[in-house]
Amino acid sequence: MIETQLGEFEEVILLLVGILDKDAYAFRIAEEFEVQTKRAASIGAVHSALTRLNNKGFVTSKMSSATAERGGRRKRIYALTAYGRKALQSARDFRMNLWDQYPGFATS
Structure with missing residues (x-):
């Protein structure tokens, strides 16, 4: 069975693929990962995630x-x-549901 859950790194890489659109190639994704997260990601890690x-x-x-x-x-x-x-979308909905349950940040 293929695992269908997203880890944090995979989620960010997947988001960057969507953001970069036609410019979504490994080196550019790694560059944008560093810009967005202020953390470095090796090209090997990006290739593995992809x-x-x-x-x-x-x-x-x-x-x-x-x-x-x-x-x-x-x-x-x-x-x-x-x-x-x-x-x-599922990952976003899941995280938002958790944030909404946290008393310090609950919106309802």
Whole structure:
């Protein structure tokens, strides 16, 4: 059975894939992770998370066209799937439900 829950790191990486959209490739995701969290993430950790997210069906990937800036090399661009968007929504709903139950932050 494939694990469908998101860990914190995977959740942030999945969110960044959605935020970066057509610019969502591993190196750019790692850069944006550091900007958003003020924490470094190795490119290996980002690749591992993207592989896990792909195996869970939360992202797909395709190779871009070659670019001169990369010496003719192509990039693997990641995109959210509908299942990935649903997983993010479920994670958000779960966290918001918990926050709403915490007396110090409850809105009701």
